[in-house]
Amino acid sequence: MNMQPKRITPILNVTSIQESFSWFEKLGWEKSWAWGDPPDFGGICAGSCEIFLCENAQGGRGRSAIAETFGPAGNDAEDKGVWILIWVDDVDDIHRRCMDRGLEVTWPPTDMPWNVREMHVRHPDGHVFRISKQIEEE
Numbered sequence: 001m002n003m004q005p006k007r008i009t010p011i012l013n014v015t016s017i018q019e020s021f022s023w024f025e026k027l028g029w030e031k032s033w034a035w036g037d038p039p040d041f042g043g044i045c046a047g048s049c050e051i052f053l054c055e056n057a058q059g060g061r062g063r064s065a066i067a068e069t070f071g072p073a074g075n076d077a078e079d080k081g082v083w084i085l086i087w088v089d090d091v092d093d094i095h096r097r098c099m100d101r102g103l104e105v106t107w108p109p110t111d112m113p114w115n116v117r118e119m120h121v122r123h124p125d126g127h128v129f130r131i132s133k134q135i136e137e138e
Contacts, residue, residue, distance in 0.1 A: 013059040026101035063126035069106040081126030
C-alpha cells in the first residue's frame with residue numbers, strides 16, 4: 001500500500017525564532033503560533049501553506065558566503081540549510097517585495113530552461129527559498 005500524505009510541513013532549524021518570524025513577515029508570511037516560554041517553536045503561514053520553525057534544533061542550518069545560489073558564480077551545495085520551492089502567481093512581484101524589504105536575493109527572476117521563472121531568497125540561517133512560476137508554453 002502506498003503512503004497517502006494529507007499534508008507536509010517542513011521544520012526549519014533557526015538561530016532566533018523571533019527574528020525568523022520577522023523575516024518571514026517581510027517575505028509575506030504570517031506568524032500563526034508560538035510555543036514555549038520563551039517561545040522556541042512556532043509556525044508561519046501563507047494561505048494554506050505552513051512551515052514550522054524550531055530554535056536551535058530539528059535539522060541543520062548554515063549560511064554560505066557565496067552571493068549567488070545559481071549561475072557561474074554560485075554554488076547550490078554551499079548553503080547547509082533546507083531548500084524549499086514555493087510556487088507563486090508572480091515571481092517578479094515577490095522579487096520587488098524582497099528588494100523593498102531588504103531580504104537577500106541570491107538569484108534574480110530568471111526564465112529557466114525547465115519552463116519555470118524562478119528567483120531565490122536566502123534566510124539568514126542559510127535556508128533557500130526557490131520562488132517559482134511555471135512558464136506557459138506557447
